[in-house]
Amino acid sequence: MLELKGLTKVFGKEKVAVNHLDLSIEQGEIFGFIGPNGAGKTTTLRMITGIIAPSEGDVTIGGKSIRTDAIEAKQQFTFVPDQSQIYDAIKGIDYLNFIADMYEVSSAERKDRIERYTKLFQIDDALFQTVNSYSHGMRQKLMICGALLPNPKLFILDEPHVGLDPHSNKILKDLMREHCANGGTVLFSSHVLEVVENLCDRVAIIHKGKLIACDTLDNVKRHSSATLEEIFLEMTKDE
Numbered sequence: 098m099l100e101l102k103g104l105t106k107v108f109g110k111e112k113v114a115v116n117h118l119d120l121s122i123e124q125g126e127i128f129g130f131i132g133p134n135g136a137g138k139t140t141t142l143r144m145i146t147g148i149i150a151p152s153e154g155d156v157t158i159g160g161k162s163i164r165t166d167a168i169e170a171k172q173q174f175t176f177v178p179d180q181s182q183i184y185d186a187i188k189g190i191d192y193l194n195f196i197a198d199m200y201e202v203s204s205a206e207r208k209d210r211i212e213r214y215t216k217l218f219q220i221d222d223a224l225f226q227t228v229n230s231y232s233h234g235m236r237q238k239l240m241i242c243g244a245l246l247p248n249p250k251l252f253i254l255d256e257p258h259v260g261l262d263p264h265s266n267k268i269l270k271d272l273m274r275e276h277c278a279n280g281g282t283v284l285f286s287s288h289v290l291e292v293v294e295n296l297c298d299r300v301a302i303i304h305k306g307k308l309i310a311c312d313t314l315d316n317v318k319r320h321s322s323a324t325l326e327e328i329f330l331e332m333t334k335d336e
């Protein structure tokens with residue numbers, strides 16, 4: 098579903114944020130991308146989604162290159178960034194309808210899905226208010242609802258669990274599982290190791306821009322009695 102080949106980002110002359118990343122994510126997987134602050138997670142997700150161009154390497158989504166077949170590649174995923182990027186003066190409902198228009202979601206499907214997702218995340222009552230009256234968490238939930246609306250083949254989220262209350266986190270986890278059970282694929286980054294541990298089929302650990310582990314959780318933990326947190330801290334500690 099998603100392939101990264103030699104993906105590299107150098108900022109300025111010498112800041113290597115992401116260093117020759119090779120990764121393959123299969124359809125139906127929930128894939129967790131973990132690493133300490135500054136490891137390169139957001140930069141990688143921004144290259145995958147075509148927001149910034151790689152310095153080297155490529156990303157293919159469903160076989161389509163984000164560099165050379167950008168439109169076909171972008172039609173296959175939606176992205177929830179780590180910070181709200183919704184225009185403040187728009188109403189919640191108008192934002193969702195805009196997304197549904199862009200992805201050509203039929204009227205019947207959009208009505209059902211908007212109702213279902215916004216009720217689950219308890220923002221249905223706020224849909225006719227402008228986004229500038231939303232809390233941080235409400236904006237994040239609106240972006241998540243928008244990203245689920247087109248039922249994307251690949252659902253990508255950057256640190257989605259930060260800023261969500263426990264109820265909303267549970268809903269999001271359930272929706273991620275449901276998405277994969279229905280043939281979709283989920284990729285998300287996180288610091289919250291507990292979330293990764295309970296949710297993901299496979300994890301990749303990135304440190305200083307390099308991939309230092311990529312496997313099922315069982316395999317990452319196979320040769321150790323340590324918790325994922327202890328393994329993570331050991332792998333990413335500074336020499």
Ligand SMILES: Nc1ncnc2c1ncn2[C@@H]1O[C@H](COP(=O)(O)OP(=O)(O)OP(=O)(O)O)[C@@H](O)[C@H]1O
Binds near residue numbers: 135139
């Ligand atoms: N636009 C930029 N210009 C220069 N350096 C950048 C830029 N964006 C990111 N970096 C650097 O690249 C490295 C990776 O940053 P990135 O935001 O990808 O990390 P991250 O793993 O998402 O971190 P966090 O968990 O703290 O959000 C950091 O050292 C950061 O300072």
